[in-house]
Amino acid sequence: MSIEPPADAAAPQRNPKAPPPGERTTSHYEGCRGCGDVPGSLRVRSWVGDDGVSVISRFDVLEEHQGAPGLLHGGMLMTALDDALGTAYTQVTRSAVTARLETDFRRPVPVGSTLWLRSRVDALVGRKIYVSGEAHLGELDGEVAGTARALFLEVGVEHFLRHGRPEDLEALGASREVIEAARTAR
């Protein structure tokens, strides 16, 4: 299935409720292993870019992120990119999930380095959000270590109520009745 946006796709419009340029974005979910402040998280941190639509993210590559000796695991880079691209779409719309994520690994990334990611929404077509980004080594205009393109699909809160674990949803404040109703509406 293609993730090439159609040529006549609408340009992304900034959500007026999104944080302004330069401001740190909040984690979409505190339990997220991409950007949440929890054990096992990559602790990706993001800020809104100067244009108010793109996002800049930082990922410090540590020992526990290794794949080959002294080098970042490719899946960890994909997680960081998924998170950064997923944060970029929150500048435009509020709730979507990754349907497809394509990644090119261009350079090995040493443990101890910092990756700076730039991500943006390229186009919106109905529920489809086309996003892309790059990971730069050491600084924002550093060597490109990886690139990604993704298709996110907008979903309503029922997606999470229907598929998430009840105990996690209850901890977020959802009642048993609401969770049950979303599940039986399947």
Ligand SMILES: CCCCCCCCCC(=O)SCCNC(=O)CCNC(=O)[C@H](O)C(C)(C)COP(=O)(O)OP(=O)(O)OC[C@H]1O[C@@H](n2cnc3c(N)ncnc32)[C@H](O)[C@@H]1OP(=O)(O)O
């Ligand atoms: C609260 C905020 C959360 C922010 C998170 C950000 C960071 C983390 C991001 C993630 O990691 S999310 C977790 C990983 N992703 C998932 O768990 C999603 C699992 N997949 C699904 O739940 C469903 O497949 C999905 C909701 C994505 C789509 O199911 P739907 O039934 O809603 O849509 P459908 O399959 O009918 O497809 C709708 C359109 O998208 C197209 N499409 C769907 N999947 C595609 C794909 N993989 N590639 C290309 N096109 C795709 C599909 O062809 C169709 O095109 P058309 O409308 O033109 O016919």
